[in-house]
Amino acid sequence: MIETKQFVAIGLVIALIIGVTAVFLASGDPDGLESTALVVQDAKSLTGPSPEDADVEAIGAGTFEYAAPLPDYSIGEGGGKVGEIVAIVLGTILALLIVFGVGRAVAASKH
Template sequence: MIETKQFVAIGMVLALLIGVTAVFLASGDPDGLESSALVVQDAKSLTGPSPEDGDAEAIGAGTFEYEAPMPDYSMGESGGKVGEIVAVVLGTVLALLIVFGVGRAVAASKH
């Protein structure tokens, strides 16, 4: 029988392998996340043109600004795929740490 630590280690290796492989298989075109954010912010209508397709000022885009730590998963001008891989690895490890932290907090509250 496989022990819990081995199970977690194998799961992490598989998650990282899938994540890093996905970087090279993913489409270069952005998904609907950015478009959905613009709809939520009322910067565009659900069926209207995006700021990239038309005049951004006429649509009302540009009212929401933020500084992303890794914009478009890049690490500067020359980041490329390296930035995407770093984002996948950091995200996977961060998710694991959060799950373990919540798990320990729940276990501690039961005692």
């Protein structure tokens, strides 16, 4: 039977392989969520141009701003694919640590 630590390690390796591979396979076009939001607001038709081509203001533009720690899944300007890979690896490990911490806190609260 597979141990819990082995299961987590194998899952982490698989997640990192998928994440690193996705860097090379991902589309450069904006994601579907952004486009769908514009369709729902009637700011764009379903078959219309992309948000960059539509000259449409994004949802909540000008009302809330923040600096993303890893914007567009990359590190800094001009980081290229290496920056994207580092961002994916850091994000995956950070997500694992957060989930692990929350799981520990919930388990401790039940005892």
